Amino acid sequence: MSSDISICRYLDVERTPRLDEEIDAIFFEASNTKSFESDAARSAFRERWLGRYLRDDPQFAYLAMSIAGDVVGYLVGTIEDPASRPSTENTIAAFREVTKRYPAHLHVNVARAYRSSGVGGRLIDTFVADAQRAGAAGVHVITSAASANVRFYNRNDFQEIARAGPADALVFLARALT
Numbered sequence: 001m002s003s004d005i006s007i008c009r010y011l012d013v014e015r016t017p018r019l020d021e022e023i024d025a026i027f028f029e030a031s032n033t034k035s036f037e038s039d040a041a042r043s044a045f046r047e048r049w050l051g052r053y054l055r056d057d058p059q060f061a062y063l064a065m066s067i068a069g070d071v072v073g074y075l076v077g078t079i080e081d082p083a084s085r086p087s088t089e090n091t092i093a094a095f096r097e098v099t100k101r102y103p104a105h106l107h108v109n110v111a112r113a114y115r116s117s118g119v120g121g122r123l124i125d126t127f128v129a130d131a132q133r134a135g136a137a138g139v140h141v142i143t144s145a146a147s148a149n150v151r152f153y154n155r156n157d158f159q160e161i162a163r164a165g166p167a168d169a170l171v172f173l174a175r176a177l178t
């Protein structure tokens with residue numbers, strides 16, 4: 001039940017190796033990429049989608065915790081425009097015009113056993129409130145247009161703004177905060 005789950009700030013939770021392992025386990029289980037050509041490739045993948053957010057923007061990281069103290073979901077985010085980073089990936093470059101209006105962005109994952117009970121929505125609400133308070137004009141996510149999570153984002157007031165990539169397979173979903 002979602003009400004048995006607390007949404008905590010990452011900075012308020014004691015940082016233990018077990019905590020990091022639990023976050024990593026959810027990240028790798030939820031990721032579409034399952035095999036890596038090397039440990040370095042696996043680390044770079046984690047760094048791109050999770051590690052740098054925890055390190056550089058821990059104030060915008062949140063954990064969903066069970067009563068027993070297990071991590072069952074997380075959200076990492078930032079209010080910085082990703083297109084303003086010096087080493088911007090191709091994906092972001094394709095959406096450069098729209099990230100200006102919706103600079104904040106996030107990555108959210110919930111452990112399989114806890115999905116579809118509102119945990120992801122609560123994580124989004126918490127980040128959106130903080131991003132709005134911090135003055136972000138808007139927030140976006142980029143996902144596969146065919147993914148089941150598009151409906152999740154639509155329900156959380158993210159609307160399609162643009163598409164890009166081969167066969168327009170990537171969708172930019174955004175929500176205005178001002």
Ligand SMILES: CC(C)(COP(=O)(O)OP(=O)(O)OC[C@H]1O[C@@H](n2cnc3c(N)ncnc32)[C@H](O)[C@@H]1OP(=O)(O)O)[C@@H](O)C(=O)NCCC(=O)NCCS
Nearest residue numbers: 030108109110115116117118119120121143148149151152
């Ligand atoms: C997408 C996700 C974060 C949503 O969290 P959640 O706690 O399940 O979401 P909520 O309970 O607040 O909202 C439920 C809605 O999420 C969507 N959803 C449910 N299971 C999903 C799944 N396995 N994958 C994608 N979306 C899913 C559905 O639209 C669902 O609505 P429904 O139950 O009426 O069908 C979570 O399902 C998840 O981690 N999925 C796999 C990884 C993923 O897609 N992450 C987002 C990367 S961009």
